Each structure stands twice: as structure tokens, then as C-alpha cells.
Amino acid sequence: MQYFIGIDLGGTNIKAGIVDQDGNIIRKASVKTHADRDQIDIAKDMGLLAQKVMTDEGLTPSDIEAIGIGSPGTPDNENGVLIYANNLPFHQLPLREIIRQVIDLPVYIDNDANVAALAESVAGGARGTSHSVTITIGTGLGGGVVINKRIYNGFNNAGCELGHVVVQSGGVTCTCGRKGCFEVYSAATGLIRETHQAALENPDSVLNRLIAENGGEADGKTAFIGMREGDAAATGVVDFYIEMLAEGLANIINAFMPEIILIGGGVCNEGDALLLPVKEKAISRAYLGEGVAVPRIELAQMGNDAGIVGAAMMGMDCLKDGIPG
Ligand SMILES: [Zn+2]
Known part of the structure; x- marks a missing residue:
């Protein structure tokens, strides 16, 4: 079985989960976003939360294939940058670089509505x-x-x-x-x-x-x-x-x-x-x-799990398609 980490970035909460290749959540956790903070601190917390769900499950980076992030706004997956996010004070945030400093795995970013649609396609109503x-x-x-x-x-x-x-x-x-x-x-x-x-x-x-x-x-x-x-x-x-x-x-x-x-x-x-x-x-x-x-x-x-599952499955697809992360 292959495992992926999905991170759902929201204006109120950051959620992260370990997701298997079929879209099942194995373990999840969340922390408050505190959106009025510096964007670098929010990004670091996303990495730390991913690390927490991984270690809580007794896994190491070698057990995980990739990390996917679903975010509001406009991500630039090629460069690993979040250009802009609705309701969050983000501007050209180098999310991939910051997450990789915490867990050195391929990191992919896409829009939250897009990953929610993918979650439904893999494990929800559009399965x-x-x-x-x-x-x-x-x-x-x-x-x-x-x-x-x-x-x-x-x-x-x-x-x-x-x-x-x-x-x-x-x-x-x-x-x-x-x-x-x-x-x-x-x-x-x-x-x-x-x-x-x-x-x-x-x-x-x-x-x-x-x-x-x-x-x-x-x-x-x-x-x-x-x-x-x-x-x-x-x-x-x-x-x-x-x-x-x-x-x-x-x-x-x-x-x-x-x-x-x-x-x-x-x-x-x-x-x-x-x-x-x-x-x-x-x-x-x-x-x-x-x-x-x-x-x-x-x-x-998929309800509230759409973000975590969809982000993880987006990471899986990017990896399969050979996209650099
Ligand atoms: Zn309009």
C-alpha cells in the first residue's frame, strides 16, 4: 500500500491526513490557521502538522510518496508557490520550499475546489x-x-x-x-x-x-x-x-x-x-x-474530508505523471 499526505489549508483550520492510494484517511489532525500571522509561520505549521500525523502513525518520510496541498486561491504548482489565497494574507509564498525544509518529500499544490472534485472522483460520489x-x-x-x-x-x-x-x-x-x-x-x-x-x-x-x-x-x-x-x-x-x-x-x-x-x-x-x-x-x-x-x-x-483526500490524491497523480515536486 502507498501512502500520501494531504494538507487542507483553510482560513480557520489547517488539516492534514495520511491517505492511502484508494483515498482512505488513515489518520488526521488539525490546528488553527490564525490567518493574521506572518505567511511563513503558517506555512511552517503546515509542514509541522504533516510531520505530526506521519510520526503519530509510526511512519517516516520513506513510507510516504508525496505531499499534496489544497489551498484557496491561485497556486503555481510548477514553481511550488502560492501566488495568492482568498481570505489569507498570502503573496508569492514559497510553500514547497518551506514544507520540504520540514519533510523532504515531493510537494504539490492545487486549488481547494479542484482537489475537492478529485476527492469525489476517487472516493466519493463520482467514484x-x-x-x-x-x-x-x-x-x-x-x-x-x-x-x-x-x-x-x-x-x-x-x-x-x-x-x-x-x-x-x-x-x-x-x-x-x-x-x-x-x-x-x-x-x-x-x-x-x-x-x-x-x-x-x-x-x-x-x-x-x-x-x-x-x-x-x-x-x-x-x-x-x-x-x-x-x-x-x-x-x-x-x-x-x-x-x-x-x-x-x-x-x-x-x-x-x-x-x-x-x-x-x-x-x-x-x-x-x-x-x-x-x-x-x-x-x-x-x-x-x-x-x-x-x-x-x-x-x-466527501464533506469535510474532501480537502485532505483530494490534496493527497492530487499529489499521487502529479507523482505518477512525473511532475517535479
Ligand atoms: Zn463573477
């Missing part, structure tokens, strides 16, 4: 498929594409920013500067914005009561609760959310024709109330010829 897309709906909307069982990350390792394909031309302005991006409508923040807007426009809607009961703020559940109470404004918010999500998924199907699209994130707790109409609309709009097999749309399965 057994060659082509899959995983989107994660949170504060933003991240997406990762797996083609022929490998992460597809395009030129400069900068792909795929699926949250920034347009679903409504001339729509609401996105953080990227464009109008009408998929993320603007389908991230949890978009759902919350539309919920507040509908409450303002409909003073009689139960949305106002639900928001007041929630301390004055809507969350990703508010519109769904209102819909179940039969409120027209709340139902309108959910319908629009489903509409936009389906448009984005139809674009993804037309661009990549994956065998399966997996959706993860808190909004998935709504289950079939969300998933069934989204599936039906997305498939009916995608360009699918008569008699052609239809891509599946299901819930992501």
Missing part, C-alpha cells in the same frame, strides 16, 4: 467515473472539473472558475466585476440577498417574521422555510434560486458533458425540495441529443 464536475455552494461558488480522472485546471493552473460564468446577462454585479455571474445568484450569499429583497418588497410576507426571529438576518434556510409555510414571496425566491442554479448546471453540462455533477454545501440540506426541480430544469435545458445518456446530478459525499 468509478472518468469525467465529473463538483460544485461547492457556500459564501462563494467553487467548482472543480475532473477529466479522464485528472484535475483539469487549464492554462496557468487558473481554471476552472465555474462560479464566474454568466447565467443572467446584465444581472447583479459580481465581486469579479462582471454582471450576472453564476456565483452571484447560486452562492448562499445570493440566496440571502434575494430573500432580504423579497421581504422588503412584500411587507406581508412571512419572510419578514422569519428574518425577525433570526435576529434580523435571513440565512440560506429562510426562503425554504417560508415556502413550506405556503408564502408566495418565499416560493418566488426559491423558484428563482432553482432557476439560476439550473442555468449554471446546464452550462456546465454543455461545456464538459460530465458523467455526473455533484453539489455540496449547506444549501444541499434542503434535499429533494432543491435537487429534484434543479435536476429536471438543468437536464431539460442542456444540449442532449435524442437517446443520449443523461448526466447524473447528485449530492457530494
